[in-house]
Amino acid sequence: MDKKGVTKGLRKAAWVRRTSELPRVDDSDVIDRSLRDPSAFAEVFERHAGEIGRYVTRRVGPGVAEDIVGETFLVAFRRRTAYDRSRRNAAPWLYGIATNLIRRHRRDEMRALKALQRTGVDPVLADSFADQVDGRVAASETSRVLAPVLAGLDAGQRDVLLLTAWADLTLNEVAEVLGIPAGTARSRLSRARTKIRSALEKKEYRHG
Amino acid sequence: MDELATLSEMRSQVPADARYPAAREALLAEIAGRPSNAEGREASGPVRLGGGKARRSWPGGGRGTRRPILLGGLLAGAVAAGAVVAVTTLGSGGSRHAPSSPGASSPVRLVAVTSPMTLASNAAALAKGSPPPKPTQWIHTRMMTTTSHAKPSGAQVQDPGTRQVKETWDRVDFLRFAHFENGRLVFANGMPSQVGGWPAGLDYAYLQSLPTDPDRLLTTIRHNLATTRTPLAENQVFDAVLALMENYPVLPAKLNAALYGALARTGSVRLGHVTDLAGRPALSLYRTDAGIRTAILVSPSTYTYAGQQRVVVADSRTSGADGTLALRKGALLTDEAVLTASIVDDAGER
Numbered sequence: 001m002d003k004k005g006v007t008k009g010l011r012k013a014a015w016v017r018r019t020s021e022l023p024r025v026d027d028s029d030v031i032d033r034s035l036r037d038p039s040a041f042a043e044v045f046e047r048h049a050g051e052i053g054r055y056v057t058r059r060v061g062p063g064v065a066e067d068i069v070g071e072t073f074l075v076a077f078r079r080r081t082a083y084d085r086s087r088r089n090a091a092p093w094l095y096g097i098a099t100n101l102i103r104r105h106r107r108d109e110m111r112a113l114k115a116l117q118r119t120g121v122d123p124v125l126a127d128s129f130a131d132q133v134d135g136r137v138a139a140s141e142t143s144r145v146l147a148p149v150l151a152g153l154d155a156g157q158r159d160v161l162l163l164t165a166w167a168d169l170t171l172n173e174v175a176e177v178l179g180i181p182a183g184t185a186r187s188r189l190s191r192a193r194t195k196i197r198s199a200l201e202k203k204e205y206r207h208g
Numbered sequence: 209m210d211e212l213a214t215l216s217e218m219r220s221q222v223p224a225d226a227r228y229p230a231a232r233e234a235l236l237a238e239i240a241g242r243p244s245n246a247e248g249r250e251a252s253g254p255v256r257l258g259g260g261k262a263r264r265s266w267p268g269g270g271r272g273t274r275r276p277i278l279l280g281g282l283l284a285g286a287v288a289a290g291a292v293v294a295v296t297t298l299g300s301g302g303s304r305h306a307p308s309s310p311g312a313s314s315p316v317r318l319v320a321v322t323s324p325m326t327l328a329s330n331a332a333a334l335a336k337g338s339p340p341p342k343p344t345q346w347i348h349t350r351m352m353t354t355t356s357h358a359k360p361s362g363a364q365v366q367d368p369g370t371r372q373v374k375e376t377w378d379r380v381d382f383l384r385f386a387h388f389e390n391g392r393l394v395f396a397n398g399m400p401s402q403v404g405g406w407p408a409g410l411d412y413a414y415l416q417s418l419p420t421d422p423d424r425l426l427t428t429i430r431h432n433l434a435t436t437r438t439p440l441a442e443n444q445v446f447d448a449v450l451a452l453m454e455n456y457p458v459l460p461a462k463l464n465a466a467l468y469g470a471l472a473r474t475g476s477v478r479l480g481h482v483t484d485l486a487g488r489p490a491l492s493l494y495r496t497d498a499g500i501r502t503a504i505l506v507s508p509s510t511y512t513y514a515g516q517q518r519v520v521v522a523d524s525r526t527s528g529a530d531g532t533l534a535l536r537k538g539a540l541l542t543d544e545a546v547l548t549a550s551i552v553d554d555a556g557e558r
Contacts, residue, residue, distance in 0.1 A: 038239045045235050050224045057226070058219040070231030074238050128222050143218045165215040196211040 027090035031083045041080060044090055045073050052094050055167050060105045061112055061124040068105070072098040095167045096177025099159050106155065113151040120144050142200070149199045153192055160185050161192040241441040321508070324472035324479050324493055328422065331465035331511035338460060340412040341551045343381040348558060349457055350375045350548040351515070352485050354540065366540040371485065373547065377555040380412060386555035393556045403455045405433055405448025412460075420462040422469025429470060443497045445474050450504050453513040457549035464512060468493065471504075482517065485545040490514050499524040499535065505545070512549070518542040 027044060034041035049069060056072075057065040075097050076090075087093065102109070112123045122139035150158060156178075163174045175185035318330045341347075352373050354366040377386040382398045403410050419425045426445070433444050449467050453459065459467070471477045471493055480492035484505055494503035499522035505514040518541040525534050552558070 041239055042232075042236060045232055049228050049231065050226060053226050053228050053231075054222050054224040057222045062226075066228050066230050069228045070234040073231060073235045077235060077238055122219065124219055125221060140217070142214060146215060146218055161215070165212050166219075193211055196215060200211055200214060 026088035028083070028085040028088050031080050031090065032085055034077075034080055038077075041077050044076065044094075048091055048094050049073070051091065051167075052098050055095060055162075056098050056102060057128060058124065058166055059102050059162060060108045062127050064105055064108055068098060068101050071101050075101070091167075092169050092173040092177050095163060095169060099163060099178065103155060103159075110151055113147040116144060116147040117151070122147075142203070145199055145203045146196065149195050153195065156180075157188045157192040160188040161196075164189060241444075321479065321491060324468065324477050327479060327491055327493065327506060327511070328465060328469035328472045331468050331506070332462070334511055335461035335465040337462060340416045340460065341380045341458075343379070343411075345380045346377045346386075346552050346555050346557070347380060347456075347458055348375075348377050348548060348550050348552045349546065352545040352547055354485065354543045366543055368540055368543075377552070377557075379555070380551070384555070388556070395555070403448075404451045405429070405444060406452060407432060415456065415460055415463055418463055418466075420466045422466045422473060425463075425466045426470040426473050442474070442476055443495065446471060446477060446495050446497075446502070446504075450502065450516060453504060454516060454544075457513055457546050458551055459513070461512075468506070468511075484515050484517075485543045486547060488514070488545070490545075492517070496521060499537075500541065502542075513546060515545040516542055517544075 027047065030040055030043045030047075034044070052072060053065055053069045056068045060068065072094060076094055079097075083090070083093065116122045116124075116139055120139060120141075122143060125139060150161075153161065159178060160174050163169045163177070164171065169177070171185050171189060172182055174189075175182040178185065318333060319326050321327050321330060350373060352371055354368065355370040355372055356366045358365075375387065378398065379385070385396045385398045386393055388394070402408060407414065419428060429445055429448055430440055433440055433448060449471055452467070453464075476495050477493050478495065480494050480503060482490050482492045482503065482505065484490045489508060490505040491508050492503040492505050494501055496502075499520060501519050501521045503517045505516060506512070507514040520535045520537055520539040520541065523535065523537050548558075
């Protein structure tokens with residue numbers, strides 16, 4: 001049932017194995033090394049492409065995800081001199097870059113959300129599992145209710161909300177990577193949550 | 209009900225272990241400084257992956273790192289608008305290939321300039337050793353440029369036919385800059401020189417220490433560049449030499465000649481004959497990269513740096529992280545003619 005829990009558990013297990021076998025090297029150390037030896041930056045890709053790609057795919061679908069993932073790491077590579085090396089984990093930084101790139105695909109994002117609302121089939125999932133015939137393609141009724149709410153948010157609210165819910169960033173991280181004050185991030189999240197809650201409550205009410 | 213937890217279930221089936229091979233290839237190509245296959249994927253997706261073109265700095269954005277203060281509005285007041293100004297550094301000779309030999313001491317053998325290599329050999333034949341300037345002396349520069357305007361696409365495009373002259377004094381250690389404003393000399397604080405492709409803290413002592421043998425100099429330049437990107441992209445040596453010349457318009461003569469020699473050895477540099485913005489004949493060492501032809505102009509009599517020109521030779525559209533840039537064939541991106549470049553003892557001295 002809880003697919004996300006399973007995924008997370010797996011990721012954690014892999015992480016534990018990694019740390020027990022290898023001396024822990026922070027992303028900041030890897031990026032630092034890449035200033036002298038650019039090829040070291042490939043390690044940043046190996047570590048984070050999967051999770052960044054997952055987030056990007058969830059927002060705009062697998063069709064453009066590969067391009068956005070590619071662009072994200074190119075931008076990151078070119079800006080690595082500006083990386084704040086006190087941040088040991090580079091994931092929030094990468095999510096921030098990806099989020100900015102996703103804005104250029106707002107129409108793809110909207111089209112999928114509206115199709116999901118209209119048809120109950122989520123194009124993002126349908127495209128992700130195009131070669132599989134199992135039931136994963138069917139979107140839940142809850143997703144169908146959430147889709148128009150997400151589509152109705154303004155871009156700033158949607159970024160804050162999904163970086164929180166789908167990328168697991170803290171509010172402070174979200175504010176930092178989007179370059180907005182923490183208070184702004186907080187109020188955007190709170191407004192977005194209110195809209196989602198009220199849509200979900202209406203659904204409960206309807207289905208009684 | 210926690211609506212965030214509910215939302216986090218949405219599309220959670222999307223796996224986190226996808227590989228993104230094309231994205232990986234694009235990154236590795238960028239790291240290696242080679243054009244990526246992804247360059248040709250334009251039609252398949254709206255975002256163009258990087259590669260050679262995307263790496264090019266935006267025209268007008270400056271090449272390498274230029275002392276920002278030189279580009280800033282600080283100097284606007286120093287503009288003395290005017291018609292073509294008398295040429296002081298070039299003598300009056302009209303001969304393109306055979307400058308009169310300066311100084312009578314030893315006869316200098318010059319050859320007809322037919323290639324970058326012959327240009328470099330004439331420059332080397334004319335070059336004399338000179339003591340380095342003192343850190344407290346000043347580099348006096350008068351430079352003619354076109355005026356420019358920004359296009360909606362982000363390109364800074366020069367206005368053909370316009371001219372302005374900027375006159376500046378930069379202290380040799382670059383800690384002070386000066387220019388005239390309403391007849392008064394105005395000073396500004398500078399910063400130690402930073403030139404793209406060269407070590408931080410560049411100064412004349414370092415320049416003086418560089419090899420004046422073109423092959424060894426080229427090796428040194430490549431070595432400097434290789435610390436930031438390996439292997440080297442072909443345009444990097446050219447860009448580094450131009451960045452040095454535009455920031456140090458008065459270079460030790462032997463080094464200057466060796467820099468031409470190093471460029472001649474890169475293979476992709478061609479020789480041209482042009483008329484510069486001030487109407488003077490000039491030799492040009494140029495190369496074309498990503499649809500832009502960049503020329504280092506060389507005085508045919510002194511073989512010193514005489515300016516630069518950058519022209520778009522093929523229409524192009526580039527998508528970068530910060531937008532799309534469209535360039536039209538024929539657009540003039542830079543046109544600069546160095547009218548005077550000399551070392552003087554005091555700011556304001558000509």
